[in-house]
Every structure is written in structure tokens, then in C-alpha cells.
Amino acid sequence: MNSPDAKKQKLQCGDGSDGQINVADTGEFSFSDKPTLDDIRKVQHEFCKERNWDQFHTPRNILLAMVGEVGEVSELFQWRGEVKEGLPDWSEKDKKHLAQELSDVLIYLVRLSERCHIDLPAAALEKIEMNKKKYPAHVVYGSSKKYSEYDLKE
Amino acid sequence: MNSPDAKKQKLQCGDGSDGQINVADTGEFSFSDKPTLDDIRKVQHEFCKERNWDQFHTPRNILLAMVGEVGEVSELFQWRGEVKEGLPDWSEKDKKHLAQELSDVLIYLVRLSERCHIDLPAAALEKIEMNKKKYPAHVVYGSSKKYSEYDLKE
Amino acid sequence: MNSPDAKKQKLQCGDGSDGQINVADTGEFSFSDKPTLDDIRKVQHEFCKERNWDQFHTPRNILLAMVGEVGEVSELFQWRGEVKEGLPDWSEKDKKHLAQELSDVLIYLVRLSERCHIDLPAAALEKIEMNKKKYPAHVVYGSSKKYSEYDLKE
Amino acid sequence: MNSPDAKKQKLQCGDGSDGQINVADTGEFSFSDKPTLDDIRKVQHEFCKERNWDQFHTPRNILLAMVGEVGEVSELFQWRGEVKEGLPDWSEKDKKHLAQELSDVLIYLVRLSERCHIDLPAAALEKIEMNKKKYPAHVVYGSSKKYSEYDLKE
Incomplete structure (x- = not known):
């Protein structure tokens, strides 16, 4: 939406560093390094504290709010038929x-994790490691079949 | 910044024993610094490439997969009544x-953002800044009314 | 919202019959007899045909629209904590x-079923019959444990 | 109208062989006339009462269960790309x-409505009538633009 430079200037991360757009040499699309998940947690934590909103942020309240936002994402995709990479x-x-x-x-995902005392970035990495074992590349290469359908003993 | 190896060691911690749970001096629950959102993007990007799964990862396919996972989160909360912070x-x-x-x-949220070429961490920070303006602390303090219900001109 | 009589007059079902509010002798809350699921299907079918909207109503488009509406239901419940029967x-x-x-x-659920050629009312009854066998009253009485956790052979 | 016994016989048809698929003269796909939404409500009501499950069926518990089921529907569509009418x-x-x-x-939608004392079939018919006014055929013909984008005064 903005040029990388414009965006770089605009973003002020929680810890004072600025957001950087990483474009790998390969031209692969990438995210800014900052904010980290914990930066987002902290900023949102302060945001809620300043508004005295912690009282509303029980896990199930936050979960339903997240479901609402997933619904809003879905609405943006709903009448488009298939959508191409990069939109x-x-x-x-x-x-x-x-x-x-x-x-x-x-x-809301970050907030829900915080309210449940779940270390989301650590959990995500662990889950990806589990997935690597669950779906060995040589078995699932080019196939979208569900895990349960694979005969992993073959 | 940690080397990938250091990170791998640090985060293989299913039992939570050495998952680098950052507890700030205040006792506030916090996340691990790593992986960042771009770390997760990269690891998942490689994971999919090695399995030749990019062909399945159109935006709407990923979106529906994310909806499925939100459903699985909901199932864990469904018969519990209200749930307390920290579970x-x-x-x-x-x-x-x-x-x-x-x-x-x-x-899947990270993957969907990548496939849509949306810089998720930068966008999230921008959204939080918008929210700060939309919900000024002195107006919304202690209230969960929806934005549209506030008379922000008062 | 309306008195039963007012509502009865107001509803004009697809087949010309009027909606009736069933209040069993027990005072149990009940639905109007009409419209049936097929009435709703027909009315919506005509609605879409008159607007030349069938072209947009591919199964996945409808599914995403339904996810959007589930999100809107969730938003109505999101900041309320637990909610009592009858609201x-x-x-x-x-x-x-x-x-x-x-x-x-x-x-959208009716429309999705129609576009998938699934006989929703028949399927629902069948599913309830399956559930009766899957969760025998004497085994699951007063328990919300998931099916997989029951030892049904005991 | 069928007696409950007749209905039971008619609908125990896992293979679709005798599920009374109504095909109108036009060849239009249609649903079985029975069960109605209130039939489903009643059967499910009895089902829950026999199992002493009403205690778990608070509105938000049911809502989260419904979100879980929408997730399972989504999983069935997730890796398929666009899907054709009739599957x-x-x-x-x-x-x-x-x-x-x-x-x-x-x-779960029927159950949620019941627990909220909302007459779902009546409400659905009313909503369709609202939609007819909101999206006049001559204005929206062949267009999927959102309501808010239409200039309905033209």
C-alpha cells in the first residue's frame, strides 16, 4: 500500500525500533521483523489496561470476538470465487x-493466548516441528490428503 | 537475535520447562521473543515448499483451513461455561x-497473509494505532459498548 | 417481540399458509410450524433467481457468507459473559x-445445502438418530464428556 | 403430513435410496417436507432432556459448539479449490x-434459537422479506455488490 520507505517511517514499534520490510534476495514476499508477537501482546495489554477493559477480556469473550473477526475476513472473500496469490x-x-x-x-488471537497464559510463538514453533514429523516430505509430496488417510508405515 | 539452531534448542519444549517464558519483573505473563511472525512465515514457507503444497495454498483454501482451526479452538471451550484467566x-x-x-x-493466519502479500505485523501495529484513536481512553474507560454507540463528540 | 397473534397474521408462508406459534401445554417454547426448511429453500431460490444471483452462489461462496453470518452472531454474544436462557x-x-x-x-445454510444437493431436513433427522445411538442416555446421562472419551462397552 | 412413525421409516435412509428427495416437475432440487424446524427442535429437545444435558446448553456453550461444526464444514471444503453445484x-x-x-x-442453530427463545422459522421469513426490500431485483440484478454500495435512490 505504501512504499517500503514510507511504511518504515510510519511504524513505531513498542520498543522504539522501526518496522522493516524484509525483501529477501529471491524476491520472496516477507513480513516486517517488528513488531514481534510479544510486542503486539504488550501494546494491546497496555491498550486494554488504559481503558479498564481487562474485566471484559475473559477467554470466551475474546474467543467470540475473534470468531467475529474471522467472519469479517470471510465476508471480504465471499463473492469472489477463487482468488489469486497477491490479490x-x-x-x-x-x-x-x-x-x-x-x-x-x-x-484477538494474541490476546486470547495471553489471557490463557499460552506462549503463542513458542507453541507455534513446536506445532510446526510436530507437523514436520507428522507429514514427512517424501510421503506427502504434492498431495493434500488428510493425515489420517496416509499410510505412514509404507 | 538467535541463530536458528539456538532457537530450535530453546523452543523444543513440549512440557514448557525451557520454553523461555518471559516473566517481566511485574509478574505479567509474556510471550517468548522468538519466533517472530516473519520467522513463522519463513519456516512455514519452507515447510510447504518442501512438500510441494504451494499449489493448494490459494487464499480461500487457506482461509477455510483457518476457519476449521478456529472451530477446533471453539470446541475446546464449548461445554465449559465461563473460563478463568490462566485456565x-x-x-x-x-x-x-x-x-x-x-x-x-x-x-494459517500467517500463511494467508503471506499468500495475500499482506505485511501482517506492520498491519497489526497500524490497526492498534487506529484503535487508539477510535477508542480514546477517557471516552471508553470501563465500557464495552460498541464504537458506533459512542458519541465521540461529547 | 410480537404477541403470538400479531406474528401469526404477519407471516405469510411460501405456500400461502400462515405461520402458527405452537405453544405446547407444558409451556415449552416452540417454533412456528411454518415455514418449513423447504419453504425457506424455495423462497430463497426465487429470491436469487429474480436477482440473477445464482452465478455468485457457488458452494464455497455461500459457505464463506455463512461463516460471515456466524461471525455476526458471535459479535452479539462477545462482551456479555455467560448469557441466560431466554435472554x-x-x-x-x-x-x-x-x-x-x-x-x-x-x-445460507439452507442455500448451501441446496447448492450441494443435500436434503438438509432428512440429513438432520438421520444425524439425530445417529446421535441417539452414539450417546445412549444411560451412558451419558448428565455428562458432557466427548464421545471419544466414553467407554461404551462398559 | 405424516405420522411420526411414517416419518421415521421414511427418513432412516443413510444411503439416500428412500429419503423422499422431492424433485419438482421442473427438475429443481428440493428438500423433504419433513421434518420441519419445529420437529427438529422437539426431537433435539427430547434428546437433551433424556440425557440431562440442558444444564450444559447455555446459549454461549451452544454457540461455540455451532462454531465448531461450521469449522468442520469448512474443513471438508478447504483443499478443493472451487466446487461445482451438486458436488x-x-x-x-x-x-x-x-x-x-x-x-x-x-x-445447534435450532437449539441455540430455542435456548434464546427465538422463533427461528418466523424470523427467517421476516428476514427474507426484509432482504426483498433491501435488494430490489431491478437494482441489484446480476450484481454482488454489497448493499451499502448501492445507490438505492437512483
């Missing part, structure tokens, strides 16, 4: 809107 | 299960 | 809003 | 599975 056919306005709704999902 | 009444097994399902939501 | 603490406006959002879920 | 490329087993998951969504 080349979307307007800038729609892309911006999607970025906001995906952000809302992330913010 | 003091949950078994370790259930907490672990929840950590995995929240991770699945995060992994 | 005694809700305003008439909020109840009406909920009725509309639940209706949207139903309309 | 011609799906196996009988997958179609059957989908019928069951759609049924689960319906059962």
Missing part, C-alpha cells in the same frame, strides 16, 4: 480492508 | 491441546 | 438483531 | 460426511 485483482481499498481484518484476528 | 481449572493435557489449536490458527 | 437481560432491539443474524445463518 | 466430483462418502456436518450446524 492482483483487488482494489487498494479492499486490500487495506483485508489487512485490517487480518490484524484484528491476530490481535 | 486454572484445565488439565495440562487440555492446555497443551489449546496451545496447539491456537498455533494452527496462527500458522 | 432475560437483553433489550428487545438486541433480541431482534440476534433473530436476524440467526436467520441469516439459516438462510 | 459432481465428490465421493459418496464425502457427500455423506458433508450432509452430517451441515446437519450438526442446523441442529
Whole structure:
């Protein structure tokens, strides 16, 4: 939406560092290094404390809020048929809107994890490691069959 | 910054024993610093490439997968009535299960953002800044009314 | 929201019969007999045909629309903590809003089933029969444990 | 109208062979006339009472269960790309599975409505009438733009 430089200037992370757009040499799309998941947790934590909103942020309240945001993401995709990587056919306005709704999902996901005392980044890495074992590349290469359908003993 | 190896060692910690749970001096629950959202993106990107799964990872396919995972999180909360912060009444097994399902939501959210070329961490920070303006602390303090219900001109 | 009589007059079902509010002798809350699921299917079918919307109503488009509506239902419940049967603490406006959002879920669920050529009422009855066998009353009485946790051979 | 016994016989038809699929003269796919939404409500009501499950069926518990079932429907569509009307490329087993998951969504939707004392069939008909006014055929013909984007005064 913005040029990388513009975005870099605009973003002020929780710890004072600025957001950087990583573009790998391969041209692979990548995210900014910052904010980290814990940066987001901290900023949102302060945001809620300043508003005295902790009282509303029970786990199930937050979960339902997250479901609501997933619904809003779905609405942006609902009448489009299949959508191409990078959203080349979307307007800038729609892309911006999607970025906001995906952000809302992330913010509530981080908040839900915090309220449940679950270390989300650590858990995610662990889950990916589990997935690597569960879906060995040589067995599942090019197939989308569900795990339960594989005969992993073959 | 840790080397990948250091990170791998640090985070293979299913039992939570050495998962680098950061507890700030205030006793506030916090997340591990690593992996960042871009770390998760990269690891998952490699995971999919090695399995030749990019062909299945169209935005709407990923979105539906994310909806499925949100459903699995919901199932863990469905018969419990209200749940307390920190899940003091949950078994370790259930907490672990929840950590995995929240991770699945995060992994697909990151993947969906990547496939849509949306810089998720930058977008999230921007959204939080928007929220700060939309819900000024002195107006919304202690209230959960929806934004549209506030008279922000008062 | 309305008295039963008022509602009875207002509803004009697809087949020309009028909606009746069934109140069993026990005082048990009940639904109107009409419209049936097939009435809703037919009315919505005509609605879409008149607007030339069938072209947009591919199964996955409808599914995402349904997810969006489930999100809107969730938003109505999100900051309330636990909610009592019959919603005694809700305003008439909020109840009406909920009725509309639940209706949207139903309309898309019916439409999705139609577009998938699935006989939803027949399937639902079959599923309930399956559930009766899966969860025998004498085994599961007063327990919310998941099916997989029961030892049904005991 | 059939007696309950007749209905029971008619609908115990896992293989679809005798499930009274109504095909109108036009060849339009249609649902069975029975069960109605209130039939489903009643059967499920009895089912829960016999198992002493009402205690678990608070509105938000049921809502989260419904979200879980919507997630399971989504999982059936997640890796398929766009799907054709009538699911011609799906196996009988997958179609059957989908019928069951759609049924689960319906059962919980009916149950949620009952527990909230919302007359779901009446509300749905009312909502469709609202939609007819909101989206006049001559304005929205062949367009999927959102309501808010239409200039209905033109």
C-alpha cells in the first residue's frame, strides 16, 4: 500500500525500533521483523489496561470476538470465487480492508493466548516441528490428503 | 537475535520447562521473543515448499483451513461455561491441546497473509494505532459498548 | 417481540399458509410450524433467481457468507459473559438483531445445502438418530464428556 | 403430513435410496417436507432432556459448539479449490460426511434459537422479506455488490 520507505517511517514499534520490510534476495514476499508477537501482546495489554477493559477480556469473550473477526475476513472473500496469490485483482481499498481484518484476528488471537497464559510463538514453533514429523516430505509430496488417510508405515 | 539452531534448542519444549517464558519483573505473563511472525512465515514457507503444497495454498483454501482451526479452538471451550484467566481449572493435557489449536490458527493466519502479500505485523501495529484513536481512553474507560454507540463528540 | 397473534397474521408462508406459534401445554417454547426448511429453500431460490444471483452462489461462496453470518452472531454474544436462557437481560432491539443474524445463518445454510444437493431436513433427522445411538442416555446421562472419551462397552 | 412413525421409516435412509428427495416437475432440487424446524427442535429437545444435558446448553456453550461444526464444514471444503453445484466430483462418502456436518450446524442453530427463545422459522421469513426490500431485483440484478454500495435512490 505504501512504499517500503514510507511504511518504515510510519511504524513505531513498542520498543522504539522501526518496522522493516524484509525483501529477501529471491524476491520472496516477507513480513516486517517488528513488531514481534510479544510486542503486539504488550501494546494491546497496555491498550486494554488504559481503558479498564481487562474485566471484559475473559477467554470466551475474546474467543467470540475473534470468531467475529474471522467472519469479517470471510465476508471480504465471499463473492469472489477463487482468488489469486497477491490479490492482483483487488482494489487498494479492499486490500487495506483485508489487512485490517487480518490484524484484528491476530490481535484477538494474541490476546486470547495471553489471557490463557499460552506462549503463542513458542507453541507455534513446536506445532510446526510436530507437523514436520507428522507429514514427512517424501510421503506427502504434492498431495493434500488428510493425515489420517496416509499410510505412514509404507 | 538467535541463530536458528539456538532457537530450535530453546523452543523444543513440549512440557514448557525451557520454553523461555518471559516473566517481566511485574509478574505479567509474556510471550517468548522468538519466533517472530516473519520467522513463522519463513519456516512455514519452507515447510510447504518442501512438500510441494504451494499449489493448494490459494487464499480461500487457506482461509477455510483457518476457519476449521478456529472451530477446533471453539470446541475446546464449548461445554465449559465461563473460563478463568490462566485456565486454572484445565488439565495440562487440555492446555497443551489449546496451545496447539491456537498455533494452527496462527500458522494459517500467517500463511494467508503471506499468500495475500499482506505485511501482517506492520498491519497489526497500524490497526492498534487506529484503535487508539477510535477508542480514546477517557471516552471508553470501563465500557464495552460498541464504537458506533459512542458519541465521540461529547 | 410480537404477541403470538400479531406474528401469526404477519407471516405469510411460501405456500400461502400462515405461520402458527405452537405453544405446547407444558409451556415449552416452540417454533412456528411454518415455514418449513423447504419453504425457506424455495423462497430463497426465487429470491436469487429474480436477482440473477445464482452465478455468485457457488458452494464455497455461500459457505464463506455463512461463516460471515456466524461471525455476526458471535459479535452479539462477545462482551456479555455467560448469557441466560431466554435472554432475560437483553433489550428487545438486541433480541431482534440476534433473530436476524440467526436467520441469516439459516438462510445460507439452507442455500448451501441446496447448492450441494443435500436434503438438509432428512440429513438432520438421520444425524439425530445417529446421535441417539452414539450417546445412549444411560451412558451419558448428565455428562458432557466427548464421545471419544466414553467407554461404551462398559 | 405424516405420522411420526411414517416419518421415521421414511427418513432412516443413510444411503439416500428412500429419503423422499422431492424433485419438482421442473427438475429443481428440493428438500423433504419433513421434518420441519419445529420437529427438529422437539426431537433435539427430547434428546437433551433424556440425557440431562440442558444444564450444559447455555446459549454461549451452544454457540461455540455451532462454531465448531461450521469449522468442520469448512474443513471438508478447504483443499478443493472451487466446487461445482451438486458436488459432481465428490465421493459418496464425502457427500455423506458433508450432509452430517451441515446437519450438526442446523441442529445447534435450532437449539441455540430455542435456548434464546427465538422463533427461528418466523424470523427467517421476516428476514427474507426484509432482504426483498433491501435488494430490489431491478437494482441489484446480476450484481454482488454489497448493499451499502448501492445507490438505492437512483
